[in-house]
Amino acid sequence: MTITQGEAIINNVEKAKRFFSDYKNLMNCIPGVKEVNGNNFKAYVKFSFLTIEIKGIVKKHEVNGDNIDTLITIEGPGIIANIDTLITINGNKIKWTTNYEVDGPLANSLKKHIDAQASEISRQIVECSISKINQ
Numbered sequence: 001m002t003i004t005q006g007e008a009i010i011n012n013v014e015k016a017k018r019f020f021s022d023y024k025n026l027m028n029c030i031p032g033v034k035e036v037n038g039n040n041f042k043a044y045v046k047f048s049f050l051t052i053e054i055k056g057i058v059k060k061h062e063v064n065g066d067n068i069d070t071l072i073t074i075e076g077p078g079i080i081a082n083i084d085t086l087i088t089i090n091g092n093k094i095k096w097t098t099n100y101e102v103d104g105p106l107a108n109s110l111k112k113h114i115d116a117q118a119s120e121i122s123r124q125i126v127e128c129s130i131s132k133i134n135q
Contacts, residue, residue, distance in 0.1 A: 005097040020068045023061035029128035078106025
């Protein structure tokens with residue numbers, strides 16, 4: 001399991017809570033998303049020299065006060081990933097921690113690239129979210 005984390009400044013705490021309370025807002029911030037249907041989505045993601053179609057499902061999205069816990073499973077050719085993200089709103093900051101585990105034959109052969117890509121995607125989702133909250 002690999003962990004990425006960070007924090008960012010927000011302008012409006014109530015707007016942040018509304019944004020993060022709906023998992024579809026996070027799904028729309030995943031890079032490459034082309035289709036959202038309920039808690040399922042389809043995206044095209046670039047891994048190193050490959051662009052692959054992935055299918056994802058939001059398996060858990062729990063809001064408990066200032067904590068938002070989301071579990072997403074992603075499947076693609078030779079890749080299965082579980083991504084568990086905890087977002088905490090603390091005053092004018094959000095802190096996030098993402099734990100992810102990637103398995104499958106393609107994942108094993110491209111582990112270094114996938115780890116870098118997963119970290120970058122997490123950063124992009126948070127930056128997109130912050131941008132929408134601070135508009």
